[in-house]
Amino acid sequence: MKQRSRAPVEDISLPIPGTHAYEALPQFPQRSPLPFRRTIRRHELHQMVPLAETTIYEMERRGEFPRRFNLTPRCVVWDLAEVEAWIEQRKQAPRTGIVKPDVHKRKTRPTRAGSEKI
Secondary structure, eight states: OOOOOOOOOOOOOOOOTTSHHHHTSOOOOSSOSSOOOOEEOHHHHHHHSOOOHHHHHHHHHHTSSOOOEEEETTEEEEEHHHHHHHHHHHHHSOOTTOOOOOGGGOSSSOOOTTOOOO
16 A cells, blocks of 8 residues: 655644733634524424414414524524513513403303302
């Protein structure tokens, strides 16, 4: 087997941290020009928001839930910050005006006549 000849490796030594030469090296920016926004996929969304897929879809259509967007044709994600803000908004929403369903109109498991609590 023929051995390849290697080019001589130059000894590149880096300056010692804490020295002036080390501080003069180009540094990566501490903050990127665009803020990093974390996105979540469907599985993570369902762990945070335990609603049915159709409920989330309908709420998105009505503008009541953060919109999904495509990263690729087959990868759909939500912005984590928007979902967390939506959850906080729901926590802060007043609970007045919530109407409970009328149990007497149920088609299954009807209530008994004498079981009403006063």
